[in-house]
Amino acid sequence: MILIVFFFLFSVLGVFDFFFLFWGFPFIFFFVFLLYGGLRDGVFFSDYISLLLVFLTLWVIFFSILSSSLRLSSLFIFCFIGGLLVFSFLCVSFLWFFISFELVFFLIFIFLLGWGVNFERIQACFFIFFYTIVFSLPLLALLLQIQSFFYSFRALYSYCGGGLLCVFSFLVFLVKLPVFGFHGWLPKAHVEAPLRGSMVLAGILLKLGGYGLFRFFPLINQGFGGSFFFRYLFYLGVLGGLFISLVCICQRDLKKLIAYSSVVHIRVMLVGLFRFSDWGVLGSFFMLFSHGFVSPLLFFMLGFLYNFKKSRSILLLKGVVLSCPLFCLFWFFSCFLNLGVPPFISFFSEVLVCGGLRPFFWDVWLIFGVLCFFSGVYCVLLYILPSHGGSVYNGRAFINCKALVLSSSPVFFVVLFPLLFFSFWLISLSLK
Amino acid sequence: MLISIEGSFIVEFSFSSYPLNDILFSFLFDYISLLFFFTVSLISCVIFLYSKFYFKGSPTSLDYKNVRYTYILALFVVSIFFLVFSGSFLTVMIGWDGLGLVSFLLVIFYNNPSSLDSGLLTILTNRVGDCLFILRFLMIYSGGWFFIDFLSSPYFEGFILLRVLGCITKRAQIPFSSWLPSAIAAPTPVSSLVHSSTLVTAGVYLIIRFNFLFSSVYWIITPLSLFTIILGGVAALSEVDMKKVVAMSTLSQLGFMVFVVSIGGWSLGFFHIVFHAFFKRAIFLRLGSLIHQLRGGQDSRFFGSLLFSRFSKLVFCSRCLSLMGFPFSLGFYSKDLILGVIISGGFSLTIFFFLLGCILTVAYRVRLISLRFLGPGPSFYVSTEFKEFSFFYFPVTILFFCCVLLGNFFLFFFFTPVILSFLEFSIGLFLIFLGVLLHFFYFKSYFFFNYFSNILFLSSVFSYFSSVLKIVPRMQEPTWGEIFGGEGVSLLVSRLQFIFKPSFRLYFYPPSILVFLVFLIILY
Numbered sequence: 001m002i003l004i005v006f007f008f009l010f011s012v013l014g015v016f017d018f019f020f021l022f023w024g025f026p027f028i029f030f031f032v033f034l035l036y037g038g039l040r041d042g043v044f045f046s047d048y049i050s051l052l053l054v055f056l057t058l059w060v061i062f063f064s065i066l067s068s069s070l071r072l073s074s075l076f077i078f079c080f081i082g083g084l085l086v087f088s089f090l091c092v093s094f095l096w097f098f099i100s101f102e103l104v105f106f107l108i109f110i111f112l113l114g115w116g117v118n119f120e121r122i123q124a125c126f127f128i129f130f131y132t133i134v135f136s137l138p139l140l141a142l143l144l145q146i147q148s149f150f151y152s153f154r155a156l157y158s159y160c161g162g163g164l165l166c167v168f169s170f171l172v173f174l175v176k177l178p179v180f181g182f183h184g185w186l187p188k189a190h191v192e193a194p195l196r197g198s199m200v201l202a203g204i205l206l207k208l209g210g211y212g213l214f215r216f217f218p219l220i221n222q223g224f225g226g227s228f229f230f231r232y233l234f235y236l237g238v239l240g241g242l243f244i245s246l247v248c249i250c251q252r253d254l255k256k257l258i259a260y261s262s263v264v265h266i267r268v269m270l271v272g273l274f275r276f277s278d279w280g281v282l283g284s285f286f287m288l289f290s291h292g293f294v295s296p297l298l299f300f301m302l303g304f305l306y307n308f309k310k311s312r313s314i315l316l317l318k319g320v321v322l323s324c325p326l327f328c329l330f331w332f333f334s335c336f337l338n339l340g341v342p343p344f345i346s347f348f349s350e351v352l353v354c355g356g357l358r359p360f361f362w363d364v365w366l367i368f369g370v371l372c373f374f375s376g377v378y379c380v381l382l383y384i385l386p387s388h389g390g391s392v393y394n395g396r397a398f399i400n401c402k403a404l405v406l407s408s409s410p411v412f413f414v415v416l417f418p419l420l421f422f423s424f425w426l427i428s429l430s431l432k
Numbered sequence: 433m434l435i436s437i438e439g440s441f442i443v444e445f446s447f448s449s450y451p452l453n454d455i456l457f458s459f460l461f462d463y464i465s466l467l468f469f470f471t472v473s474l475i476s477c478v479i480f481l482y483s484k485f486y487f488k489g490s491p492t493s494l495d496y497k498n499v500r501y502t503y504i505l506a507l508f509v510v511s512i513f514f515l516v517f518s519g520s521f522l523t524v525m526i527g528w529d530g531l532g533l534v535s536f537l538l539v540i541f542y543n544n545p546s547s548l549d550s551g552l553l554t555i556l557t558n559r560v561g562d563c564l565f566i567l568r569f570l571m572i573y574s575g576g577w578f579f580i581d582f583l584s585s586p587y588f589e590g591f592i593l594l595r596v597l598g599c600i601t602k603r604a605q606i607p608f609s610s611w612l613p614s615a616i617a618a619p620t621p622v623s624s625l626v627h628s629s630t631l632v633t634a635g636v637y638l639i640i641r642f643n644f645l646f647s648s649v650y651w652i653i654t655p656l657s658l659f660t661i662i663l664g665g666v667a668a669l670s671e672v673d674m675k676k677v678v679a680m681s682t683l684s685q686l687g688f689m690v691f692v693v694s695i696g697g698w699s700l701g702f703f704h705i706v707f708h709a710f711f712k713r714a715i716f717l718r719l720g721s722l723i724h725q726l727r728g729g730q731d732s733r734f735f736g737s738l739l740f741s742r743f744s745k746l747v748f749c750s751r752c753l754s755l756m757g758f759p760f761s762l763g764f765y766s767k768d769l770i771l772g773v774i775i776s777g778g779f780s781l782t783i784f785f786f787l788l789g790c791i792l793t794v795a796y797r798v799r800l801i802s803l804r805f806l807g808p809g810p811s812f813y814v815s816t817e818f819k820e821f822s823f824f825y826f827p828v829t830i831l832f833f834c835c836v837l838l839g840n841f842f843l844f845f846f847f848t849p850v851i852l853s854f855l856e857f858s859i860g861l862f863l864i865f866l867g868v869l870l871h872f873f874y875f876k877s878y879f880f881f882n883y884f885s886n887i888l889f890l891s892s893v894f895s896y897f898s899s900v901l902k903i904v905p906r907m908q909e910p911t912w913g914e915i916f917g918g919e920g921v922s923l924l925v926s927r928l929q930f931i932f933k934p935s936f937r938l939y940f941y942p943p944s945i946l947v948f949l950v951f952l953i954i955l956y
Contacts, residue, residue, distance in 0.1 A: 319543055321543060322543060325500060332537075336533060341529055341530070341533065342522070342525045342526040342528075342529045342530070343526050347525070347529075350566055351522075351566060351569045354566055354567065354569050355569050365567065368567070369563050369564070369566075369567045372562075372563040372566055372567070373559055373560060373563045376555075376556075376559040376562065376563070377556060377559070380536075380552070380555055380556070380559070384540070384548065384551075384552070388540050388543055388548050388551075
């Protein structure tokens with residue numbers, strides 16, 4: 001009942017919206033819900049991972065709305081994106097999960113277009129569109145194949161199919177992560193998206209792929225767990241991380257650098273997840289959460305820098321530490337949280353992923369070490385390039401109080417989060 | 433959780449959840465860590481006092497800059513605390529990473545490109561060490577984290593090797609030694625803190641802490657440390673920059689400590705660390721005031737027999753003599769004991785090289801004194817209005833008394849009773865004599881100078897990497913995967929624009945609606 005009210009509210013709001021394309025969606029949702037056994041399995045469920053992801057979603061949406069003033073229409077889109085994301089993390093049926101996360105990408109697509117129609121923007125939109133829609137079709141086919149299970153995630157454990165369709169259906173999550181080779185849409189979308197858009201994109205949307213992989217884990221296990229393709233994906237994860245961290249070093253645009261750095265983080269997460277070990281999965285989720293807090297912070301700080309210097313190019317940004325030392329303090333914090341400094345969560349995630357590589361091969365080990373080094377290199381560059389290295393002094397700039405609070409709050413969360421996570425983990429274990 | 437074993441205390445904070453039983457934050461308090469932290473805290477107190485003097489004298493002092501400086505320095509002491517009292521692998525990591533980062537911030541404190549270069553060199557070399565330490569966790573999990581069996585597992589050797597390599601990066605042993613001389617771009621009080629006791633000796637401290645584990649890889653450490661001693665000595669003899677001479681001497685002293693630990697005398701090595709902290713600190717402090725007198729110049733060719741401040745001259749000379757191992761100064765107690773231990777073990781090639789290193793040490797000390805006090809008269813641009821005031825005298829006096837008195841104190845309270853035979857005593861004196869001779873007959877060729885002032889071109893090789901990072905062609909990502917992927921399709925569509933021109937430009941989303949319709953049709 002609450003759900004119906006919720007959808008009705010949004011549909012009414014949609015009338016006033018510029019994009020009244022969504023007008024019919026809630027009703028379609030409702031029929032789909034009734035048709036495919038939603039009443040039998042229940043609608044929502046939660047375990048520690050989905051709860052934490054919901055928390056992360058709410059935080060990032062809140063953060064990005066607060067970070068600057070929004071137009072009313074984009075505020076609606078934002079709330080709608082947030083609602084869909086929460087729904088996709090909480091729903092029990094993977095059909096609903098699929099529909100809602102595809103819709104989120106569709107909304108992001110509209111969000112991008114609403115900010116102007118230069119050619120690069122249209123190209124970025126096309127990139128998102130092409131990558132996400134095309135690669136989600138095999139999963140749709142898989143869903144149709146196993147429809148007799150009423151689409152709940154629990155039913156996946158008793159699924160005995162597999163084969164090539166199973167392999168290709170994971171492409172949708174891999175593209176959304178994104179893995180190396182399919183990551184072309186991410187930097188383009190980040191560069192063209194407004195600040196809030198890229199905060200949401202890096203903060204939550206990349207986590208959808210990881211969440212999907214985790215939920216469809218039994219299918220990976222049965223479908224292609226020991227196959228050549230799986231090993232190929234694993235090595236692609238490690239090597240691609242190395243390549244992208246090298247690409248990161250070569251970037252001219254700071255926003256692109258941050259976007260690529262998120263790709264590297266996700267890559268480490270993928271490696272942890274694909275080891276099938278307890279430590280690896282735990283480490284990969286640590287990585288997701290830490291990245292979810294840190295990367296919106298980085299984008300937020302970059303937005304501040306852009307307002308102040310009117311540029312994102314590393315050729316023009318120099319010596320900010322002279323004009324705004326407090327900004328540089330927070331920039332330092334965010335860069336090195338990204339890097340993984342010991343008492344914080346991103347360090348733990350690295351250690352756990354590293355520990356999760358337990359039946360180890362020397363090559364993976366070596367590549368992981370080099371990847372670790374180069375990720376350090378680009379984080380250091382990210383800090384150095386704007387803040388040091390020249391004495392271009394054009395006036396003092398001051399961070400206002402709101403920006404101060406906003407930029408210091410994720411640091412607090414990152415400190416707090418391991419404790420939260422441990423406690424959730426304990427609770428979930430005791431329930432088993 | 434508090435455990436006490438034989439006069440040492442372990443405080444443990446553990447997250448006691450099932451799969452993560454192993455994540456422990458434990459702190460270990462015993463006489464080694466307490467003594468080391470006593471030294472560090474005394475010395476950093478001195479540095480805080482001294483930096484007030486230093487920044488008052490410096491021409492480009494800004495108020496808010498000094499606040500930043502003070503906070504970073506305080507962070508440095510905090511991370512040293514974590515490193516020294518660490519009782520588990522995780523707590524070590526906090527101190528270890530923190531030291532690297534904070535020292536990087538201090539090195540790039542002056543906002544100019546050259547100090548940025550050396551900062552990059554510092555942090556990248558430290559990052560190599562951090563990576564090795566992270567990879568070490570892999571080994572720990574492979575071998576079993578809390579099994580007793582861990583010590584006999586085949587992964588243990590790899591674990592130890594990684595650990596030692598990690599320590600080597602931070603204590604600037606030979607393949608990674610180039611960051612140490614370049615780290616002097618920091619303000620002088622900082623470089624004295626970095627060089628003398630904290631950062632570089634952190635690696636040695638860890639080796640001392642884990643010396644019972646490392647005995648299987650001493651065959652790697654010993655030649656490396658010998659090489660470092662000799663190379664540091666020769667480089668210090670041929671360097672012109674005054675601050676760099678001191679940095680090179682630190683390098684050779686580090687080799688000295690590690691060598692002593694690697695031949696088994698870890699307690700001697702530990703006390704040498706503590707002593708070295710005191711006298712190296714005092715040398716740097718004196719150097720800072722001298723640099724102020726020369727208005728920021730560091731070139732030793734301009735240093736003459738400066739007529740000012742006889743007091744600091746006295747202090748400086750006493751330090752240099754103490755580092756040489758002049759009888760009954762601070763360095764004498766550790767060095768003479770080490771010499772005695774080594775010579776009693778019989779003669780070998782290792783000992784020959786070690787003695788050569790000792791002679792070189794004496795030679796560059798004599799060079800420091802002679803450059804400072806025996807050269808031609810003061811050069812013309814010495815600033816006469818510069819005065820040393822109480823914030824200079826107070827720290828230097830503290831360190832002076834430490835240098836004079838502390839040796840006896842340590843000898844009586846910490847060492848087992850040792851009889852210094854006349855033979856060892858005379859060997860020490862003989863080495864000093866040889867060193868003075870070496871200084872006067874040192875081969876002065878230009879090529880030789882150039883070769884060793886670059887420490888075997890190691891610094892140029894390593895700084896090449898960090899400079900490449902700045903010049904690297906900032907290019908777009910060239911992937912053919914994109915051309916066959918999204919970019920190709922978007923190109924295709926832009927070609928098709930000729931056909932669907934008006935509608936396509938205005939509304940981009942007809943194709944998306946189309947796909948959505950298809951999607952719905954498939955659903956039903």
